[in-house]
Amino acid sequence: MAYDLFLGCVIPARLPYLEASSRKVFEKLGIELTDVDGFSCCPDPTGIELIDHKSWLALGARNLSLCSNNGRVISFCSGCVETLKGVNYAIKNDPHAKEEANTILQKIGKSYDGSVEVKHFAQVLYENLDKVNEKVEKYLEGFKVAVHYGCHYLRPSEIINWDDPFEPVTIDAIVKALGAESVEYKLKMECCGNPVEKSDKDLSLLMIDQKFKAIQEAGANCVVVVCPACYQQYEFNQRDLNKKNNTNYNFPIFYLSELVALAFGYKPEELGFKFHRAKPKVFFEQINFSV
Amino acid sequence: MSIINYEFRNEVLKHNASLNYCYQCSTCSGGCPVALATEGKYNPRKIIEEAILGLQDKLVEKQDPNPWLCSTCQKCVELCPQKVELTEIFTLIKNKCFEKGLYPEGFSAQGQAVFENSVAIPYSKAILTRREQLGLPVIKLAPIDEIKSILKETNFDKNILKGGVKE
Numbered sequence: 001m002a003y004d005l006f007l008g009c010v011i012p013a014r015l016p017y018l019e020a021s022s023r024k025v026f027e028k029l030g031i032e033l034t035d036v037d038g039f040s041c042c043p044d045p046t047g048i049e050l051i052d053h054k055s056w057l058a059l060g061a062r063n064l065s066l067c068s069n070n071g072r073v074i075s076f077c078s079g080c081v082e083t084l085k086g087v088n089y090a091i092k093n094d095p096h097a098k099e100e101a102n103t104i105l106q107k108i109g110k111s112y113d114g115s116v117e118v119k120h121f122a123q124v125l126y127e128n129l130d131k132v133n134e135k136v137e138k139y140l141e142g143f144k145v146a147v148h149y150g151c152h153y154l155r156p157s158e159i160i161n162w163d164d165p166f167e168p169v170t171i172d173a174i175v176k177a178l179g180a181e182s183v184e185y186k187l188k189m190e191c192c193g194n195p196v197e198k199s200d201k202d203l204s205l206l207m208i209d210q211k212f213k214a215i216q217e218a219g220a221n222c223v224v225v226v227c228p229a230c231y232q233q234y235e236f237n238q239r240d241l242n243k244k245n246n247t248n249y250n251f252p253i254f255y256l257s258e259l260v261a262l263a264f265g266y267k268p269e270e271l272g273f274k275f276h277r278a279k280p281k282v283f284f285e286q287i288n289f290s291v
Numbered sequence: 292m293s294i295i296n297y298e299f300r301n302e303v304l305k306h307n308a309s310l311n312y313c314y315q316c317s318t319c320s321g322g323c324p325v326a327l328a329t330e331g332k333y334n335p336r337k338i339i340e341e342a343i344l345g346l347q348d349k350l351v352e353k354q355d356p357n358p359w360l361c362s363t364c365q366k367c368v369e370l371c372p373q374k375v376e377l378t379e380i381f382t383l384i385k386n387k388c389f390e391k392g393l394y395p396e397g398f399s400a401q402g403q404a405v406f407e408n409s410v411a412i413p414y415s416k417a418i419l420t421r422r423e424q425l426g427l428p429v430i431k432l433a434p435i436d437e438i439k440s441i442l443k444e445t446n447f448d449k450n451i452l453k454g455g456v457k458e
Contacts (some may be wrong), residue, residue, distance in 0.1 A: 012422070012430055013412040020425040040409040040433035046363050047401045047411065051389035053382055055447040059405075062433075062441065104444045108437045155365035156378070165369045191324045191364040198397030199359040206328050207362075272425055 002032040003124070004067040008080040009041050010228040017272025018228065022076045022121060022257035024271070028264050029131050031124065033074070039063050042075075042083040045152065046195035046229070049083070054100065060087030061101040065112040074119045076257065078227035082152040082160065084118040089159045120153060122226045122256055123162050126170040132177055137265035139179025142287035145259075146220035146251075147171050147182050148211070148234070150227040151191050171256060175224060178263040185218035187211055192225075194233035205241050208233055212241070212249045222252045222283060224259055231255060235277050252276065252283040267291060293346045300345025306383045312373035313339050319367035319377055325360050333360040335367050335377055342380055351387045358384050359395050392453040402451040406442055409433040 011019050026033050040059055043049065049056035060083050067073045075081050090097035092114035102111050125132060149168050157165040166189060172182045193207025211234075215223060225231045235253040242248055253276070261271055268291050273280045284291055304310055319335040320326045326333050334356050341349050349355055358381050367377045388394050401411050409432050414422075422429075442448050 007430065009411040012427070013410065013414050013418055016418060016422045016425055016427055019427055023427070035428055035430070037431040038433050040438050041405045041411045043405060044401065044411060047398060048405060050359075050363070050382055050385045051394060051398050051402055052445060052447050052450065053386055055442055055445045058441050058445060059438070062437070104441055107444055108440050151362070151364035151366075156368050165365075191362045191366075193324075193328075193362065195362045195364075196325065196360055198401075199357070199395045203325070203328060203360065207324065210328065275421075 001030070002034060002072070003119070004036050004073040005033040006036070006039060006042070006063065006067070006073050006075040006080055006084065008075060008077045008228075009044075010079075010232070011076050015228055015231065015275075017275045018231065018255045018257065019076065021255060021261040021266070021271045024266055025125070025257050025260045025264065026121075028135055029128055031128065036066055038066055042077075042080040045079055045083045045086065047198070054104075056083070057087055057090060057097060057101050058104040060084060061091060061105055061112040062108070062110060064088060064091075064116050064118075065105065065110045067116050071115065072117045072119070074121050074124055076121045076228075078120060078150050078152040079229055081118060081120040084116075085161075086159050088114055088116060088118055120162070120226070122153065122171055122174065125174055125256070125260065129173065129177060132174065132260065136178060136263045138263055140259060140263055140289070141179060142221075142289050143178075143180035143259070144183050144219060144221045145175050145180050145254075146185055146215040146218065146223045147175055147188070148192065148223055148225045148230055149189065150225060150230045153226055171224070171226060174256065175259065178259055180259065183218050183220040185220060186214040188214075192230045192233040194229040197233070197237075204233070205237060205244060208237050209241055209245065209247070212238070212247075212251065215251065216249070220251075221287065222254060224254045224256055226256045239277060250278050252278045252280050254280070262291070293344075293349055295345045296347040297345055299347035300342070303342050303345075303380060303383060307376055307379050309374060309376045310339065310342055310380055313343060313375045314373060315340060316372065318370050318372060319375075322366045322370045324364060324366070325362050329360070333357065335361070335381075338381065338384070339375065339377060342384065347387075350384050351391060351393065354388065354393065358388070390450055392450075399451065402447070406439065406448060406451055407435075409435050409438040
């Protein structure tokens with residue numbers, strides 16, 4: 001089993017420790033990830049697409065044209081997955097989009113036919129849940145996890161074509177397989193608010209405040225995400241929010257790959273946990289979790 | 292007073308005919324997290340109504356309601372009983388704002404970074420060191436001339452240099 005790896009921008013260039021845990025998890029599962037030279041930004045479905053759809057389509061098609069040798073590509077980022085799946089869907093199903101993209105790609109001597117299969121890393125983990133179960137060495141006892149699916153992992157369902165757009169189960173199932181508890185909370189399916197930060201920071205903070213409130217009320221003690229935009233919103237804006245509102249949220253924010261890697265027996269030092277703002281070390285002490 | 296712009300209306304319809312199906316039931320606004328957080332100040336139904344009527348001045352120039360507040364969560368698209376593709380219609384409206392330079396500055400910075408580096412976040416020296424410490428491979432990015440050729444072809448280069456002004 002092998003996949004091309006599409007890294008995107010945020011994880012490798014700002015949050016490389018999330019890449020480290022993700023790569024380790026796949027290595028342990030024996031699923032080969034191939035690095036491909038020459039990718040650009042996916043481009044961002046909450047950024048570039050909104051200002052210029054045509055550029056988004058063309059750059060996305062160029063990226064996909066680079067992985068056609070393998071035929072299967074995964075990303076650790078929900079935004080990249082949405083773009084790559086969205087561009088793929090357009091090129092496969094809309095002859096005008098296919099022509100539009102290829103007319104542009106012709107200028108750089110490339111073409112794309114829509115034949116690549118795109119997956120989110122959490123999808124591949126869920127599809128290999130038996131293997132994940134086998135590799136767990138250490139159950140995550142005491143972890144009361146608020147699962148945040150995020151929007152682009154699920155919707156638009158016609159394009160993403162994975163899990164239920166409003167009642168998803170996949171990430172909860174993975175978290176439970178690691179021996180952690182998944183805590184139900186109000187607003188579980190709501191947006192983290194990251195995409196509106198570029199337009200209105202206060203609104204973005206209000207949205208994450210509502211999520212934190214609900215998570216706190218439900219008694220969860222940490223949050224798990226599968227998207228670097230959600231990760232930044234929870235992790236970095238937690239501090240901004242505390243400053244602005246005089247609140248004292250201090251939830252450790254984990255990437256799904258970090259929890260899996262921890263359960264697989266990797267040490268916090270190997271996973272770069274020291275780079276977190278809300279320190280996992282303090283959390284582990286609080287819940288008597290020995291690492 | 293708002294002016295009906297038939298040309299604009301037809302352009303939206305040509306881009307996405309699902310606009311025709313909207314019967315203004317407001318299911319979209321009922322499910323919208325931003326409408327909830329702004330107590331209805333941001334209202335996706337209203338944007339669609341203005342698009343149906345062809346009110347380009349409200350949508351693009353005045354941006355009332357502000358289309359840049361859409362979080363792209365796609366709940367409205369899933370919920371719509373008439374299968375109106377709201378997010379795609381909003382994208383067209385925002386693309387029009389971009390052509391006129393009427394968009395939040397944050398988008399401009401990201402667009403320029405992609406035009407200059409092929410990625411939204413260039414690799415800093417500190418990050419390259421951190422990657423090495425974490426045992427991560429060196430990433431070879433896209434040849435920038437290819438990216439610039441594509442972005443010149445779509446006029447992205449000219450539009451992005453105008454910059455964003457709408458706060």
